[in-house]
Amino acid sequence: MTDPSLPAPESWRDWLLTAEPHSRHQARLGRAYVTWRRFSDNHLAVTGLLIIVALVLVAVFADVLAPHSATFGNLAGARLLPPGSPGFLLGTDDQGRDILSRLIVGSRITLAVVALVAIIAAPVGLLIGTVAGFAGGYVDAVLMRITDIFLAFPKLILALAFVAALGPGIENAVIAIALTSWPPYARLARAETLGVRNSDYIAAVRLMGASPARIVVRHIMPMCLSSLIVRVTLDMAGIILTAAGLGFLGLGAQPPMPEWGTMIASGRRFILDQWWVVTMPGLAILVVSLGFNLLGDGLRDSLDPREAGR
Amino acid sequence: MTIRIENLSVSFDGFRALNSVSIAVDKGESFGLVGESGSGKSTLLRAVSGLAPVSGGTIAVNGEALTGSRRSRAFRRAVQMVFQDPYASLHPRQTVDRQLLEPLAIHGIGDTERRILQALDEVGLGHSFRFRYPHQLSGGQRQRVAIARALIVEPAILLLDEPTSALDASVQAEVLNLLEEVRGRHNLTFVMVSHDLGVVTHMCSRLAVMKAGEVVETLAAADLAGGRMVSDYTRQLMVASKGFSREAVPG
Amino acid sequence: MKPLLTVRNLSVTYPTRTGIVEAVRGISFELGRERLGIVGESGSGKSQTGRAIMGLTPPPGIVRADTLSFSGIDLTQAGPAAWRDMRGSRMAMILQDPKFSLNPVMTIGRQITETLRRHENVTKREARRRALEMLEAVQITDPERVFGLYPFEVSGGMGQRAMIAMMLVCGPELLIADEPTSALDVTVQLEVLGILDRLVRDNGMGLIFISHDLRLVSSFCDRVLVMYAGRIVEELATADLSSAKHPYTQGLLDCTPRIGESRHPLPVLERQKEWAA
Numbered sequence: 001m002t003d004p005s006l007p008a009p010e011s012w013r014d015w016l017l018t019a020e021p022h023s024r025h026q027a028r029l030g031r032a033y034v035t036w037r038r039f040s041d042n043h044l045a046v047t048g049l050l051i052i053v054a055l056v057l058v059a060v061f062a063d064v065l066a067p068h069s070a071t072f073g074n075l076a077g078a079r080l081l082p083p084g085s086p087g088f089l090l091g092t093d094d095q096g097r098d099i100l101s102r103l104i105v106g107s108r109i110t111l112a113v114v115a116l117v118a119i120i121a122a123p124v125g126l127l128i129g130t131v132a133g134f135a136g137g138y139v140d141a142v143l144m145r146i147t148d149i150f151l152a153f154p155k156l157i158l159a160l161a162f163v164a165a166l167g168p169g170i171e172n173a174v175i176a177i178a179l180t181s182w183p184p185y186a187r188l189a190r191a192e193t194l195g196v197r198n199s200d201y202i203a204a205v206r207l208m209g210a211s212p213a214r215i216v217v218r219h220i221m222p223m224c225l226s227s228l229i230v231r232v233t234l235d236m237a238g239i240i241l242t243a244a245g246l247g248f249l250g251l252g253a254q255p256p257m258p259e260w261g262t263m264i265a266s267g268r269r270f271i272l273d274q275w276w277v278v279t280m281p282g283l284a285i286l287v288v289s290l291g292f293n294l295l296g297d298g299l300r301d302s303l304d305p306r307e308a309g310r
Numbered sequence: 311m312t313i314r315i316e317n318l319s320v321s322f323d324g325f326r327a328l329n330s331v332s333i334a335v336d337k338g339e340s341f342g343l344v345g346e347s348g349s350g351k352s353t354l355l356r357a358v359s360g361l362a363p364v365s366g367g368t369i370a371v372n373g374e375a376l377t378g379s380r381r382s383r384a385f386r387r388a389v390q391m392v393f394q395d396p397y398a399s400l401h402p403r404q405t406v407d408r409q410l411l412e413p414l415a416i417h418g419i420g421d422t423e424r425r426i427l428q429a430l431d432e433v434g435l436g437h438s439f440r441f442r443y444p445h446q447l448s449g450g451q452r453q454r455v456a457i458a459r460a461l462i463v464e465p466a467i468l469l470l471d472e473p474t475s476a477l478d479a480s481v482q483a484e485v486l487n488l489l490e491e492v493r494g495r496h497n498l499t500f501v502m503v504s505h506d507l508g509v510v511t512h513m514c515s516r517l518a519v520m521k522a523g524e525v526v527e528t529l530a531a532a533d534l535a536g537g538r539m540v541s542d543y544t545r546q547l548m549v550a551s552k553g554f555s556r557e558a559v560p561g
Numbered sequence: 562m563k564p565l566l567t568v569r570n571l572s573v574t575y576p577t578r579t580g581i582v583e584a585v586r587g588i589s590f591e592l593g594r595e596r597l598g599i600v601g602e603s604g605s606g607k608s609q610t611g612r613a614i615m616g617l618t619p620p621p622g623i624v625r626a627d628t629l630s631f632s633g634i635d636l637t638q639a640g641p642a643a644w645r646d647m648r649g650s651r652m653a654m655i656l657q658d659p660k661f662s663l664n665p666v667m668t669i670g671r672q673i674t675e676t677l678r679r680h681e682n683v684t685k686r687e688a689r690r691r692a693l694e695m696l697e698a699v700q701i702t703d704p705e706r707v708f709g710l711y712p713f714e715v716s717g718g719m720g721q722r723a724m725i726a727m728m729l730v731c732g733p734e735l736l737i738a739d740e741p742t743s744a745l746d747v748t749v750q751l752e753v754l755g756i757l758d759r760l761v762r763d764n765g766m767g768l769i770f771i772s773h774d775l776r777l778v779s780s781f782c783d784r785v786l787v788m789y790a791g792r793i794v795e796e797l798a799t800a801d802l803s804s805a806k807h808p809y810t811q812g813l814l815d816c817t818p819r820i821g822e823s824r825h826p827l828p829v830l831e832r833q834k835e836w837a838a
Contacts (some may be wrong), residue, residue, distance in 0.1 A: 209386030553780035
């Protein structure tokens with residue numbers, strides 16, 4: 001029996017929203033919670049999030065979820081079966097492989113591509129942008145001209161060139177896409193840095209004797225993070241499409257890898273009569289791109305404007 | 311610690327913000343810089359702290375000549391600044407605790423837990439403020455945090471750039487009292503910039519009146535209050551501070 | 562004498578995510594052809610009052626009043642078209658910082674003539690003449706030159722005078738000035754106040770002067786309303802300010818450092834819960 005003289009335990013919500021946090025941990029979690037509430041008010045954004053979460057879960061549990069093998073098909077009896085055929089929900093392709101299983105296993109590749117590009121390109125762009133913005137002078141000029149050079153090339157063409165030089169394959173496609181993705185992040189980070197550089201709180205830290213490296217990493221980069229996160233999320237759709245495009249051109253994932261773009265490439269012969277071979281992977285790309293776009297939009301609304309003043 | 315500024319000139323892109331300014335501040339003194347916008351008073355503070363480019367003249371703090379924008383580690387501990395806008399002087403993404411920890415971390419000062427709590431006590435903020443973010447604080451509370459941040463490294467000189475002009479009158483009184491108390495307790499040297507003669511005469515014993523990048527007059531606060539000023543401009547400022555009256559309006 | 566503006570039980574509320582914010586909580590006052598000061602600190606609701614009277618409360622703010630009437634017109638019932646006709650020609654507002662209240666991409670002269678031509682049927686030439694006249698009336702020594710300048714090309718004091726010219730060119734009966742001199746240097750403040758003083762006197766306007774500076778307001782206005790937490794806590798003639806009854810008013814008067822006085826430490830306002838009741 002509970003002792004009535006003890007105070008009732010605080011609810012989680014109260015603990016997070018308290019105006020007097022008792023630790024760094026509590027303060028940070030509380031702030032994250034407030035951001036989450038703002039985000040979750042936007043239903044489209046939550047839809048986007050759910051799609052991405054679904055993608056991640058499918059990728060993680062692909063082995064369990066896929067009803068058939070993604071690489072070995074029933075050449076003899078199951079070629080080009082239409083969707084709805086018994087055992088093959090989305091039909092089969094020209095090698096008798098179950099399209100659904102291929103999509104499920106292929107989600108891993110999609111997710112890996114997106115994650116790797118983000119992990120490589122975003123930090124590089126952030127670093128170059130903040131250093132350029134903070135240092136100014138010829139450091140800024142040199143770094144920005146390098147950025148301009150990369151920006152001058154159309155993404156797909158440059159990725160093509162890299163892949164052609166490095167050889168086809170999904171790993172090289174990832175490197176190529178990452179190499180072409182970082183310039184916009186550098187520009188974004190630089191713009192934010194320029195805006196923040198002359199503010200009083202940076203002057204205060206400078207007056208304490210902080211080294212430029214410390215100022216950039218500990219004080220300026222956190223200010224750039226929100227817009228960077230939003231931009232990266234919105235770019236993910238484009239990255240998927242670029243990877244798919246490279247796959248389509250035969251320069252990304254190689255068969256029999258069930259990468260969605262490669263699936264479209266190898267299925268294009270059948271587009272008129274056996275439309276499902278091409279359409280299913282296409283729809284998968286569409287849904288995931290949409291998910292990232294909705295998520296990115298939602299993040300922009302919940303992360304940026306009010307945080308700027310708060 | 312003394313501050314000796316001789317014939318200091320500061321130019322930004324060809325614009326002369328300070329024109330051969332000379333000021334001397336003794337140890338433990340509270341010195342005021344008064345003037346209107348464009349007088350260069352804030353620029354003077356920034357030049358001392360290394361935030362503004364010097365184009366001529368010398369600055370010496372405690373006998374040590376300061377050149378360019380670089381300042382020694384010792385200087386960075388001995389001289390701290392409090393800024394005008396409480397809404398811009400704290401990092402918006404860091405808690406109070408983190409912002410008080412930063413100067414300690416930079417200077418390698420240990421015993422951080424005790425020092426942070428002590429700093430909060432000294433500026434009259436309870437420990438419950440420790441993990442709040444700036445947007446959860448009022449203007450007066452933010453300014454107290456800014457003062458705590460400046461004091462936590464135990465400086466000898468405090469440069470104050472209009473520390474209360476963005477605050478409500480009642481909050482201003484509290485912050486001014488706090489500054490006075492702190493100054494007395496640690497025997498600090500103050501250089502305070504303000505456009506408000508009432509604030510400057512209250513807080514400072516001597517002051518320099520500046521206009522368009524030059525020092526018009528240097529006098530004791532008591533002399534200003536007593537109307538014993540030499541320059542007409544200073545007299546004009548005095549009159550304007552008293553409020554509106556039909557006779558006071560020129561023309 | 563019929564009052565120019567009658568306000569009874571005015572309230573301005575903002576619904577927010579965390580609850581309802583009551584910026585103004587049931588205030589009442591009257592304004593004749595006189596100068597009324599509204600003094601308060603940030604959050605007192607003084608600016609919100611001014612905006613409510615001008616119909617400029619930003620959404621999602623809700624304005625309610627038992628009576629809000631200007632020169633016989635019921636403002637609570639006025640539609641957007643009626644407001645547009647009134648603003649600029651019969652009631653005008655001057656804001657704090659001309660940097661933010663003047664259109665940066667239009668010349669000063671153009672902004673003044675635009676106001677004039679919106680409300681009166683005048684030719685371009687006539688509008689220009691009157692604009693120049695107005696610029697002279699606000700003591701701008703070279704009106705022809707300033708007419709063609711952009712707001713960023715003039716100093717703060719001149720920009721504020723241009724703003725006054727723009728707002729008064731149609732000869733309104735009511736002028737609301739929201740911290741008109743707070744962004745200006747002290748010497749410039751005096752000049753601008755002198756101009757306001759003369760224009761208000763010459764045109765017989767009613768003036769509401771909103772400020773945080775009690776001393777300034779008391780030196781300029783005939784009557785003062787002191788606001789705290791959305792309510793009026795005291796209303797008195799400025800001549801009687803030293804005998805203010807409410808502790809908040811007394812506290813505000815006491816806590817500002819004055820030249821020649823030596824009060825260490827300064828008296829501090831002890832806020833009482835009852836004041837916000």
